[in-house]
Amino acid sequence: MQPTAHAFPENARAALADARLRKALGTMKSGFQGNRAAAIARMPEWEELREEGRRIKDHVLAHLDVYLERFEARVVANGGHVHWARTAAEAREAVLAICRQAGARSVTKGKSMVTEEIGLTPFLEQHGLQTVETDLGEYIIQLRREPPSHIIAPAVHLTRDQVAESFRRAHGGLDPGRPLEEARDLTDEARAVLRRKFLEADVGITGANFLVAETGSTVIVTNEGNGDLTQSLPRVHVVVASLEKVVPTLEDVSTILRLLARSATGQEFTSYTTFSTGPRRPGDPDGPEEFHVVLVDNGRSALLGTESQEVLRCIRCSACINHCPIYAAVGGHAYGWIVPGPIGAALTPGLLGLEEARHLPNASTFCGRCEAVCPMKIPLPKIMRHWREKEHAAALSPTSYRYGLGAWAWLARRPSLYRTGAALAARLLGRLGRDRGRLVRLPFADGWTDWRDLPAPEGKTFFQLYAEGRRPNSPGDVR
Amino acid sequence: MTDAASGRGTRPRVGLFVTCLVDLFRPTVGFAAIALLERSGCTVAVPEVQTCCGQPAYNSGDRADAADLARRVIEAFEPYDYVVAPSGSCAGMIRLHYPELLADDPDWGERARRLAARTYELVSFLVDVRGMTRVDGARLAATVTYHDSCSGLRELGVKEQPRTLLHSVEGLILKELPDAEICCGFGGTFCVKYPEISNRMVADKAAAAASTGAELLLAGDMGCLLNIAGKMKRDGMAVEVRHVAEVLAGMTDGPAIGEGR
Ligand code: SF4
Numbered sequence: 001m002q003p004t005a006h007a008f009p010e011n012a013r014a015a016l017a018d019a020r021l022r023k024a025l026g027t028m029k030s031g032f033q034g035n036r037a038a039a040i041a042r043m044p045e046w047e048e049l050r051e052e053g054r055r056i057k058d059h060v061l062a063h064l065d066v067y068l069e070r071f072e073a074r075v076v077a078n079g080g081h082v083h084w085a086r087t088a089a090e091a092r093e094a095v096l097a098i099c100r101q102a103g104a105r106s107v108t109k110g111k112s113m114v115t116e117e118i119g120l121t122p123f124l125e126q127h128g129l130q131t132v133e134t135d136l137g138e139y140i141i142q143l144r145r146e147p148p149s150h151i152i153a154p155a156v157h158l159t160r161d162q163v164a165e166s167f168r169r170a171h172g173g174l175d176p177g178r179p180l181e182e183a184r185d186l187t188d189e190a191r192a193v194l195r196r197k198f199l200e201a202d203v204g205i206t207g208a209n210f211l212v213a214e215t216g217s218t219v220i221v222t223n224e225g226n227g228d229l230t231q232s233l234p235r236v237h238v239v240v241a242s243l244e245k246v247v248p249t250l251e252d253v254s255t256i257l258r259l260l261a262r263s264a265t266g267q268e269f270t271s272y273t274t275f276s277t278g279p280r281r282p283g284d285p286d287g288p289e290e291f292h293v294v295l296v297d298n299g300r301s302a303l304l305g306t307e308s309q310e311v312l313r314c315i316r317c318s319a320c321i322n323h324c325p326i327y328a329a330v331g332g333h334a335y336g337w338i339v340p341g342p343i344g345a346a347l348t349p350g351l352l353g354l355e356e357a358r359h360l361p362n363a364s365t366f367c368g369r370c371e372a373v374c375p376m377k378i379p380l381p382k383i384m385r386h387w388r389e390k391e392h393a394a395a396l397s398p399t400s401y402r403y404g405l406g407a408w409a410w411l412a413r414r415p416s417l418y419r420t421g422a423a424l425a426a427r428l429l430g431r432l433g434r435d436r437g438r439l440v441r442l443p444f445a446d447g448w449t450d451w452r453d454l455p456a457p458e459g460k461t462f463f464q465l466y467a468e469g470r471r472p473n474s475p476g477d478v479r
Numbered sequence: 480m481t482d483a484a485s486g487r488g489t490r491p492r493v494g495l496f497v498t499c500l501v502d503l504f505r506p507t508v509g510f511a512a513i514a515l516l517e518r519s520g521c522t523v524a525v526p527e528v529q530t531c532c533g534q535p536a537y538n539s540g541d542r543a544d545a546a547d548l549a550r551r552v553i554e555a556f557e558p559y560d561y562v563v564a565p566s567g568s569c570a571g572m573i574r575l576h577y578p579e580l581l582a583d584d585p586d587w588g589e590r591a592r593r594l595a596a597r598t599y600e601l602v603s604f605l606v607d608v609r610g611m612t613r614v615d616g617a618r619l620a621a622t623v624t625y626h627d628s629c630s631g632l633r634e635l636g637v638k639e640q641p642r643t644l645l646h647s648v649e650g651l652i653l654k655e656l657p658d659a660e661i662c663c664g665f666g667g668t669f670c671v672k673y674p675e676i677s678n679r680m681v682a683d684k685a686a687a688a689a690s691t692g693a694e695l696l697l698a699g700d701m702g703c704l705l706n707i708a709g710k711m712k713r714d715g716m717a718v719e720v721r722h723v724a725e726v727l728a729g730m731t732d733g734p735a736i737g738e739g740r
Binding site: 009012013016325326329330362363364365366367368369371372385387388389390391392393397401405406408409411412413415418422425426434435436437438440445446447448450451452453454455456457458459460461462463465466470471472 | 497499501502503504505506507509510511513514517525527528529530531533535536537538539540541542544547548551629630633634660661662664665666667669670671672673674675676677678679680681705706708709710712713728730733734736737738739740
């Protein structure tokens with residue numbers, strides 16, 4: 001995917017004008033928020049659990065090399081292979097090489113944001129491999145050739161009619177008059193189509209929610225069960241995962257799993273939690289003949305030891321996204337990269353650079369809801385502010401904005417001048433808005449007055465009145 | 480709360496941090512704050528050298544200017560037992576962000592921490608520190624709804640305190656606002672950087688307020704109030720908008736925010 005984060009303002013404007021998107025996002029918000037709140041209300045030890053989750057990940061990040069090497073050693077001991085990829089290109093090549101080696105012609109894929117990040121599916125298709133997404137949401141956006149707009153519900157930007165349209169177009173051989181109004185009809189049809197693909201596939205590719213250092217296992221959680229079929233039916237299973245997914249023990253997995261499902265969908269546990277530990281052993285009833293793990297760095301290790309290191313604690317639960325009023329207004333595509341919402345705004349500048357992504361950390365009111373709901377206690381506003389500091393230092397923000405800010409700070413250092421300025425402004429604005437009590441148009445402030453009136457000041461400033469001796473109990477009103 | 484305990488018997492001296500927006504747009508709120516603080520048994524002073532808490536610079540990535548303004552505020556307010564602001568946003572800036580902003584400076588860092596510990600948003604100060612449970616003599620025959628401003632709510636835990644006091648206002652009926660804890664879209668410079676997104680957010684807020692049937696919307700931060708009032712007036716909605724302190728202090732004779740006289 002080509003990033004369009006640099007065009008966030010334009011993307012956002014287009015998104016706001018899209019009535020269908022608005023409809024789709026409207027339904028999404030209430031569901032996720034309500035379910036999460038209910039699940040957490042049932043769990044008195046929530047705060048301790050968050051603290052524990054944070055501790056686990058901070059420990060891992062401080063010893064990332066140790067745990068990754070331990071993980072690698074266990075995978076190899078179990079008969080699997082580990083491929084280290086510094087960049088997206090290396091990761092793609094590694095997967096392609098595995099597929100070629102296996103003589104593969106067809107590949108199935110489970111939902112994985114890191115494979116979206118490295119652009120794996122289009123790459124494999126270009127190299128002649130039929131590649132099919134098996135998660136329903138991913139399957140839908142693959143049909144539509146769109147990037148995901150959400151990390152756990154990739155097609156959340158679409159209404160049901162849009163999905164039905166896509167199915168009618170893609171599934172040509174079926175009865176054109178068939179009903180596709182209900183969610184059930186759509187799932188059934190996708191299942192039927194996908195079942196064939198599962199059976200044909202030579203290689204199954206999944207992501208991982210966890211890499212377990214003590215056992216060399218990889219873990220995925222899904223609600224559709226497609227991940228299980230993707231990884232157990234084909235001859236070869238390839239896990240593509242980013243470095244920071246590693247945790248020390250199975251015990252740690254269980255701690256974080258308790259945080260993950262509740263934060264994501266409000267479930268106590270996702271429907272399927274699947275552990276893969278190496279290829280099939282003699283006597284195993286099923287499982288792949290080959291087991292590969294591609295460990296993707298793609299910019300993450302460079303974040304270690306920086307002010308944004310804490311983004312690497314993220315478990316991609318999407319709670320911050322689901323509670324973000326900016327995301328709710330513009331949806332995921334506006335962010336122009338794989339991970340949208342607050343975590344995207346905190347992470348993307350670190351992976352793509354500030355030149356590309358500088359708008360994203362500015363797309364926040366710092367309302368703080370993201371940090372409040374984040375199960376891993378990631379200080380998302382603080383990290384976004386940190387990127388703004390970098391942006392300011394590199395003078396990437398518009399000159400007019402920086403000058404305005406500088407002039408205001410200069411004035412704020414001079415209280416008596418500041419007072420005079422405020423009094424003048426109050427008088428001027430007060431005059432302009434005297435009759436209605438508000439201004440409908442104000443030069444240099446169209447950003448405000450294009451959409452709202454500006455309430456007029458009451459008259460004199462507080463400091464003028466106070467200097468004149470006005471006190472709350474003195475007779476007369478304060479004007 | 481050792482400060483509170485020691486303060487209650489004497490007459491603690493409060494330095495009022497007026498805030499830029501109250502100074503410029505809504506002096507009534509400043510006087511309402513003085514009235515309420517005095518009624519709670521405090522002596523109120525308004526340090527003359529105050530201007531802005533520095534939040535616009537801080538949130539725009541301009542740490543140097545923000546730190547400079549922070550040091551000035553600390554100096555101006557150090558003589559008082561408490562710093563109180565009729566704004567969760569400015570109080571949150573001093574209480575949470577000053578210590579972080581000046582952390583690398585051993586002297587100023589310590590001074591920032593000491594001031595931060597004595598800094599409060601107005602209504603939570605009245606209830607949590609001064610032990611107010613009601614406001615005597617305030618009356619307002621109106622159905623009102625209350626928006627929880629983000630910084631007050633999430634940085635300072637302001638949630639029940641305004642409701643507690645509002646319940647004691649004679650004639651006032653409080654109707655909870657749906658999605659009261661969702662941001663109104665003001666966000667300081669955000670509302671001019673991303674006016675269209677901000678507009679979408681405040682439109683949702685205005686619609687939620689209208690849906691309650693309340694005649695009056697209250698909140699504790701002028702930023703949110705100007706934003707919400709501006710939107711309601713533009714769209715011709717009848718709901719009036721005021722700062723919660725005006726109602727608690729019984730200062731509702733003048734026009735509401737954005738209303739003509
Ligand atoms: S930042 Fe926190 S809330 Fe957001 S996806 Fe990551 S873990 Fe979940």
